[in-house]
Amino acid sequence: xxxxKQNSPSLSVQExxxxxxxxxxxxxxxxxxxxxxxxxxxxxxxxxxxxxxxDKNEDGRFTVFLNKSAKHLSLHIVPSQPGDSAVYFxxxxxxGTASKLTFGTGTRLQVTL
Amino acid sequence: xSGVTQTPKHLITATGQRVTLRCSPxxxxxxxxxxxxSLDQGLQxxxxxxxxxxxxxxxxxxxFSAQQFPxxxxxxxxxxxxxxxxxxxxxxxxPGLAGGRSDTQYFGPGTRLTVL
Numbered sequence: 012x013x014x015x016k017q018n019s020p021s022l023s024v025q026e027x028x029x030x031x032x033x034x035x036x037x038x039x040x041x042x043x044x045x046x047x048x049x050x051x052x053x054x055x056x057x058x059x060x061x062x063x064x065x066d067k068n069e070d071g072r073f074t075v076f077l078n079k080s081a082k083h084l085s086l087h088i089v090p091s092q093p094g095d096s097a098v099y100f101x102x103x104x105x106x107g108t109a110s111k112l113t114f115g116t117g118t119r120l121q122v123t124l
Numbered sequence: 125x126s127g128v129t130q131t132p133k134h135l136i137t138a139t140g141q142r143v144t145l146r147c148s149p150x151x152x153x154x155x156x157x158x159x160x161x162s163l164d165q166g167l168q169x170x171x172x173x174x175x176x177x178x179x180x181x182x183x184x185x186x187x188f189s190a191q192q193f194p195x196x197x198x199x200x201x202x203x204x205x206x207x208x209x210x211x212x213x214x215x216x217x218x219p220g221l222a223g224g225r226s227d228t229q230y231f232g233p234g235t236r237l238t239v240l
Contacts (some may be wrong), residue, residue: 015166045228054126054214054231055167100166111180112157112229114166 014038015103017115024122030088032118034101037082041103045112046075046086049098058099059086091122127151128232130215136238142203145235149196149217155179156198157229158190161212173198174220205239212236 016035024030034044042063047055061068061075061084068075074087088095101115127150137143149156154175159167169182173192184190187205192198202209216229 054233056126057228057230060228111169111172111182116166
């Protein structure tokens with residue numbers, strides 16, 4: 012049972028444009044969400060997170076939006092840069108399960124020149 | 125560089141064998157987590173240790189075990205290996221803050237295990 016879903020396995024965006032990566036979840040107990048970026052042969056790198064008490068969190072070029080009623084979150088990257096090309100994982104956690112993270116299967120972002 | 129180190133980087137072994145993966149957390153982090161990533165899958169949580177004690181368990185097979193030592197490094201032991209155990213194994217660490225909500229996990233580079 013996939014509790015965190017990233018339905019787009021890949022996304023291609025031109026440099027300078029906006030990249031929007033989507034994530035859906037089914038477990039209503041999730042109350043904290045994170046995005047990680049992963050380059051080949053490296054471990055996931057933490058990007059940005061959001062608590063369920065907020066609907067938006069911004070850090071530089073990265074903004075995460077949370078729609079609790081739709082159980083949906085998205086990561087916006089503006090402007091997209093070639094160095095952003097990587098696999099992006101959405102992850103979720105519920106307070107009652109210690110710090111266990113449940114990950115989506117990832118979206119491969121390709122930023123083209 | 126996340127500050128989390130994992131050894132070895134690659135491991136090739138045969139079915140039925142036993143291997144040990146090692147993880148050193150970031151300086152000051154008390155929690156260590158192990159995740160498995162099989163081909164084209166997301167990361168699956170295996171187990172968490174906090175300051176030497178097991179805190180949470182995921183879908184970890186009985187053939188797998190882990191421990192965290194007094195110096196806070198951790199080892200994941202995989203025994204009676206099967207072809208399906210071939211995967212990337214990641215270790216992550218976090219401060220282990222009380223409350224846990226904003227306790228961000230930082231990942232090591234992973235160990236790629238190939239079982240032939």
